[in-house]
Amino acid sequence: MSDSLKQADGISRRRFVHGMSAASVAAAAGLSGCVGGGGGGGGGGDASMSIPDDPDAVVDGASITLAIDEGHNTNPFKWFSDAIQEDTGVELGEINGFGFTNLFSKLMTEFTSNSGAFDLVSFYPQYLGTFAANGHLQPLDDMMGIDGWDPQFDDMLKPFRQMYTQWGGNTYALPIDGDVLMLVYRRDLFEQHDIEVPETWAEFNEVARYFTEETDDIEHGVATYGKRGFSYGWFLTRFGGLGGKYFDEEMNPQINTEAGRRALESWRETIQYAPDDTASYGYPELRDSFTGGNAAMVVQWTDVPKKAAASEATAGKWGGAPVPGWEDGRAASAMPVGRVLGVPSGSSDEQKLAAYRFAQTFTLPKFSTHMVSDPGCGEDPFRTSQLSNPEAFTQPNPLRDAPGESVAFNGMESAEQYTSAVEATLEQGYPVPYWPGSQDYINALDIEISRFVSGETGVEETLENVETEWESIVEDLGREQQQEYYSNVIDAWKNAGIWE
Numbered sequence: 001m002s003d004s005l006k007q008a009d010g011i012s013r014r015r016f017v018h019g020m021s022a023a024s025v026a027a028a029a030g031l032s033g034c035v036g037g038g039g040g041g042g043g044g045g046d047a048s049m050s051i052p053d054d055p056d057a058v059v060d061g062a063s064i065t066l067a068i069d070e071g072h073n074t075n076p077f078k079w080f081s082d083a084i085q086e087d088t089g090v091e092l093g094e095i096n097g098f099g100f101t102n103l104f105s106k107l108m109t110e111f112t113s114n115s116g117a118f119d120l121v122s123f124y125p126q127y128l129g130t131f132a133a134n135g136h137l138q139p140l141d142d143m144m145g146i147d148g149w150d151p152q153f154d155d156m157l158k159p160f161r162q163m164y165t166q167w168g169g170n171t172y173a174l175p176i177d178g179d180v181l182m183l184v185y186r187r188d189l190f191e192q193h194d195i196e197v198p199e200t201w202a203e204f205n206e207v208a209r210y211f212t213e214e215t216d217d218i219e220h221g222v223a224t225y226g227k228r229g230f231s232y233g234w235f236l237t238r239f240g241g242l243g244g245k246y247f248d249e250e251m252n253p254q255i256n257t258e259a260g261r262r263a264l265e266s267w268r269e270t271i272q273y274a275p276d277d278t279a280s281y282g283y284p285e286l287r288d289s290f291t292g293g294n295a296a297m298v299v300q301w302t303d304v305p306k307k308a309a310a311s312e313a314t315a316g317k318w319g320g321a322p323v324p325g326w327e328d329g330r331a332a333s334a335m336p337v338g339r340v341l342g343v344p345s346g347s348s349d350e351q352k353l354a355a356y357r358f359a360q361t362f363t364l365p366k367f368s369t370h371m372v373s374d375p376g377c378g379e380d381p382f383r384t385s386q387l388s389n390p391e392a393f394t395q396p397n398p399l400r401d402a403p404g405e406s407v408a409f410n411g412m413e414s415a416e417q418y419t420s421a422v423e424a425t426l427e428q429g430y431p432v433p434y435w436p437g438s439q440d441y442i443n444a445l446d447i448e449i450s451r452f453v454s455g456e457t458g459v460e461e462t463l464e465n466v467e468t469e470w471e472s473i474v475e476d477l478g479r480e481q482q483q484e485y486y487s488n489v490i491d492a493w494k495n496a497g498i499w500e
Contacts, residue, residue: 049138049349055146055357060089062354064119067107070097073122073177073339073378076371079399080362090358100282101229104439111136114346120355122176125164125338126442129435129485132167138343139170143356151360152383159429160382162496164340174363176371177339178382181237182425184290184304185297187319189217197321199331201238201266204297204324208273211296221296222270223289226279226453232446233336233432234299238263240332240430241325243500246441251483253470255445256463264452264459271453279454283378290314299323301337302422306375306393306408316410320421322428332430335498339379370397374406380422387423390415429498435485437477444469 052058068074074095081092096118098106104127110117111131123131131137143149151174153161160175185197193215198204204222211221225234236244244259271278275289287304289295293313298304308318325331341359343352362368365385372381373393381387393415397406409415433441445466452462474482493499 049142049352051142051146052353055143055149055353056089058350059354059357061091062089062350063091063093064351064355064358065094065096065117066092066120066122067096067098067103067110067118068122069100069103069339071100071378072376075377076367076374076379077362079370079397080367083399084358084361084367088357088361090354090361092358107131107136111344111346116344116346116351118344119347119351120359121342121344122339123173123342125173125175125340126336126432126434126439128164128173128340128342129167129489130437130439131342132170132172133436135345137172138345138347138352138356139172140174140343140356141171143353144171144360149357149360151363152365155365155383155385157382157384157387157426159335159426159431159496159498160338162492163335163431163434163498164338164382166492173340173342174359175338175340175382176363176368177337177379178372178426179301179338179380180333180335180422180425180429181233181299181323182302182333182421183297183321183323184300184308185319185321186218186314186317188317189215189296190319192217197319198324200327201241201324202327205266205269205273207297208270212273218296219294220275220289221273223274223281223286223295223298224267224270224278224453225281225283225286225299226450227282227285228446228450229282230336230446231449231453232442233334235263235267235445235449236334236336236430236432237299237323237332238266238326240334242329246433247470247474247486249483249487251474251479251486253467253474255470256467260463261459264462268452268459279450290318301378302380302425303375303378305418305421306373309409309414310375316414320418322421322425325428331428333425333428334430334432336432338382367399370399370406373397373408374400375408376400376406381419387419390419393418431493431496431498433486433489435482435489437473437482437485440473440477441470444473 066077074097077092077095085091103123107121107123144151156175157178160178164175165171165173195207198207208221211218225231239259242259242262245254248254286298286300287307290298291308291311291314305318305320308314322331323333343355365383369386369392371377371379372386374397393408394412396403400406448462448465451457490499
């Protein structure tokens with residue numbers, strides 16, 4: 001999809017949120033103080049449903065449809081569907097896959113048309129506030145209370161339980177993918193050249209320079225994400241570590257600040273040592289630059305070590321660690337993407353029950369541990385039990401047609417390094433906005449960051465452009481309402497231990 005089309009999507013989203021009905025806004029404002037255990041302000045009005053006396057009998061024989069971003073993340077639904085149907089009686093019928101970056105517009109079109117095409121939707125948590133506040137998702141709390149239908153939230157890692165599931169005091173989603181950015185590096189080359197794993201961004205850039213300019217062992221010291229969609233996450237890893245905030249209490253953008261300038265200046269130095277076409281790198285290109293043996297280190301999502309262990313060029317040669325920080329700041333690992341499952345509010349009560357039952361079962365350790373430990377998909381750990389059991393990452397997924405291809409790591413040493421690195425990375429997590437309208441801020445930031453990586457704009461112009469666009473978005477959506485949403489989300493982030 002072109003940038004112009006994506007900008008058009010952003011405008012339509014903004015108009016949609018700004019154009020919420022008076023009743024929806026009133027309901028949102030009335031609930032906005034109810035942060036509960038997690039998410040921020042207002043829910044989407046009355047979405048009550050009837051719970052039958054025997055819900056298991058009601059869902060037995062039901063068939064549901066799923067909407068999700070296309071690609072390898074659909075694989076677990078295919079692996080587990082038969083076993084889940086055997087356990088619950090719910091059949092997963094059609095899987096509808098959409099592009100990585102146009103999922104929002106596809107789901108919004110479906111929600112507003114209310115055609116009932118999807119019974120279950122997988123989406124990125126940054127959409128949660130918009131979907132919930134506009135009444136597009138069914139609150140799950142009543143279904144979570146059904147005997148035997150507990151999603152075991154006590155086992156969820158706190159950042160994902162707090163941020164990925166709730167809005168306005170209600171639960172709207174179940175996590176299935178715990179994304180956070182980490183450092184992945186060539187351990188063999190680091191040991192060969194007596195290089196320490198970088199702990200600061202200055203050290204990171206020096207290591208990138210060294211492998212690019214002073215050795216012939218690898219082509220590039222580093223590669224970086226530059227493509228539209230999620231490039232903003234690579235900026236946030238630096239910005240957050242310098243104490244960067246999105247807005248002040250009056251909803252004035254805080255992007256064009258010393259934290260923003262230093263983050264971009266540091267990243268600009270990194271780009272010098274990356275491949276010439278790094279501005280075109282999305283997830284697969286950045287992954288392949290490392291697993292193909294072309295880059296000595298990358299900042300990437302936490303599924304990439306599993307891919308590296310399965311690659312001939314990097315098997316037994318990779319290492320993992322939290323992203324670096326700043327000598328006068330801290331380390332911050334941005335948390336872009338992630339995935340959750342939600343139930344559209346427009347479905348019949350019977351279909352809602354069936355969709356929730358499938359989703360709840362899918363997320364249980366019985367299935368999800370096989371998912372997050374399998375290199376054949378991109379979902380990452382989101383449960384405490386998944387990180388406390390590194391042995392699972394050395395075992396095959398018995399629900400695949402080819403279980404032998406599903407083993408992430410050949411030994412406990414690699415598995416323990418991986419789970420320890422992911423756990424340490426989560427401790428320095430930096431959250432992505434998810435209140436109603438926040439996707440517009442993210443979209444504006446992502447456009448300008450991608451232009452920066454390509455060399456089209458410099459540091460000052462990039463920050464000024466983002467600041468101007470964010471100011472416009474605040475005014476368009478309503479400053480007072482955005483202040484309220486932002487304040488409540490900040491409280492949720494603090495409760496999750498990832499905001500200072």
